[in-house]
Amino acid sequence: MPAVRNVLVVGGGAAGAAAAILLAEGGVAVDLIDLKPDVSALGSGITLQGNALRVLRQLGVWDQVRAEGYAFDTLGLRAPDPAGTLIAELTDIRTGGVDLPATMGMYRPALAKILIKRAGDAGVNVRFGTRPASLSQDGDAVTVGFSDGTTGTYDLVIGADGLRSWTRRAIGIDAEPQPVGMGIWRTFTRRPASVTRTDLFYGGPAYIAGYCPTGEDSIYAYLVEGVQDRAGLSPEEALATMRELSQAYHGPWDEIRETLTDPSRVNYTAFESHVIDGPWHRGRVVVIGDAAHSCPPTLAQGAAQALEDASVLAELLLRDAAVTEELWAEFTGRRLNRATEVVEASLQLTRWLLAHERGDVPGLMGRIAHLVEQPA
Structure with missing residues (x-):
């Protein structure tokens, strides 16, 4: 018998949906x-x-993800010169196992739809437009009041509600994300035939210029700059700013730039980071995913670490007969150090870039790949 009979999951992103699916x-x-x-x-x-991808396969959605996304096994490094010269082509480690691709690019809303549909099919009661308004614990029960005026009582509450987690604050964990000094321009556009993997350009007016194929006809492209207050820009001004910043990058970027015509497809986000340094639970409430740890996307491990949190937590709750301190100690032992190492490595990359220091980027990437190829 599982350690819990009924659970509330707050947040329907990757971590929340994955935990809900596995528990249901x-x-x-x-x-x-x-x-x-x-x-x-x-x-x-x-x-x-x-x-x-290993966790997505565990969730039973790998076939749909494979059909929607774009898989590749190499990473290109290019120079910010007039030709966009390819400097190196690195073979990525298949961290999910030899039978899964090294990397998959995907349209984020498509992944969200796949996971939520899978949750519904597994029997999860999904309620959108609803947030928690109050939370109290009494022994082995957690009572939650909702924004629609209803209440519910649960054996466990899982806060997977992101960077600004209401749940984290409600249980008194003081670990707010902090800025790291960089911001990222992102756009979603048509995939040129020449783009068949991620290439990264280091140097030039942006710290990083890159792109990732997300489907047969789509990519997302991004430019990382020193963080600025871009909130006052109109959509048209944001598009013009991204196009201007991209002018220094060539090769496939010349084709990508020609497709950047839709202001609604451009967004800007400042990088932030945090890790809860200690247990991620208080009583019968636990936070996972971005609520527990976040990092700049320099290693593209944010979603992976969130999915691993959900997988390990569900494994322990379904394996054990009760929620005990031993269960929480094992969860902390399996997740805290691993997530912390990934966050620290992601931050090290940003520190090298901000200092214009030539660090061992391939070595750092390889070290983290070898870490995460072992199941969490």
């Missing part, structure tokens, strides 16, 4: 709430490394 499949009654009005997700594209 294991016989637990699961409610999942999300403050958004529907399944659509912010952002343009997402890069999924092999260890993320």
Whole structure:
């Protein structure tokens, strides 16, 4: 018998949906709430490394993800010169196993829809447009009041509600994300035939210029700059700013730039980071994913670490007969150091770039790949 009979999951992103699916499949009654009005997700594209694909296969959605996304096994490094010269082509480690691609690019809302549909098919009660308004614990029960005036009592509450997590604050964990000094322009556009993997340009007016194929006809492209207040720009001004910043990058970027015509496809986000340094639970409430740890996307491990959190937590809750301190100690032992190492490596890359220091980028990437190829 599982350690819990009924669970509330707050947040319908990758971590929340994954935890809900696995627990429901294991016989637990699961409610999942999300403050958004529907399944659509912010952002343009997402890069999924092999260890993320391993969990998606565990969730039973790998065939759909493979059909929607774009898989590749190499990473290109290019120079910010007039030809966009290819400097190196690196073979990525297949961190999810030899039978899965090293990397998959995907349209983020497509992944969200796949996961939420899978949750519904598994029996999860999904409620959009709903947020928690109050939370109290009494022994082995957690009572939650919702924004629609209803209440529910649960054996466990899982906060997978992102960087600005309501759940994290509600249980008194003081670990707010902090800026790291960089911001990223992203766009979602047509895929030129020449783009068949991620290439990274280091140097020039941006710290990083890159792109990732997300489907047969689509890519997302991005430019990382020193963080600025871009909030006052109109959509048209944002598009013009991204196009101007991209002028220094060539090769496939020349084709990509010609497709950048839709202001609604451009967004800007400042990089932030944090890790809860210690147990991620208080009583019968636990936070996972971006609520527990976040990092700049320099290693493309954000979604992977969130999915690993969900997989390990569900494994322990379905394996054990009760929620004990031993269960929480094992969860902390399996997740805290691993997530912290990934976050620190992601931050090290940003520190090298901000200092214009030539660090061992391939070596750092290889070290993290070898870490995460072992299941969490």
